[in-house]
Amino acid sequence: MRMWKLGMSSQPAKIVKISFFVICVQTIKIERYHRSLKSECIQKSCLLSLADGCRLLSLYVHHYNCERLHSAIGYISPFDKLLGNAESIFAQRRDKLLFARSLRTVSFSA
Numbered sequence: 001m002r003m004w005k006l007g008m009s010s011q012p013a014k015i016v017k018i019s020f021f022v023i024c025v026q027t028i029k030i031e032r033y034h035r036s037l038k039s040e041c042i043q044k045s046c047l048l049s050l051a052d053g054c055r056l057l058s059l060y061v062h063h064y065n066c067e068r069l070h071s072a073i074g075y076i077s078p079f080d081k082l083l084g085n086a087e088s089i090f091a092q093r094r095d096k097l098l099f100a101r102s103l104r105t106v107s108f109s110a
Contacts (some may be wrong), residue, residue, distance in 0.1 A: 036064070 038107050040062040047053045066079040073081050 033064075 045056055066077055068077060069075045070078060076086055080086060080089060
């Protein structure tokens with residue numbers, strides 16, 4: 001399936017220069033994804049066949065994109081970020097924290 005059918009586009013790699021080293025940021029992200037895939041999915045399972053591996057990989061990719069919280073984007077899922085739900089999620093978190101703080105001040109002052 002073509003990337004454009006899924007709404008994705010290929011972007012050139014972003015190069016970052018740090019003193020004498022040139023680091024390809026896109027390569028770092030891909031390597032980090034592969035490390036997560038390996039440690040969170042592949043090493044924790046026993047694959048019996050190629051079909052089993054494809055099924056497991058499909059489940060992990062869905063989990064990684066739709067359920068797993070990513071620290072780089074404020075502990076929300078990439079799917080929520082894509083849908084534009086980030087600000088509402090952050091607002092809900094702020095409200096919960098303010099409520100919890102108000103409960104603490106009430107209990108300490110009593």
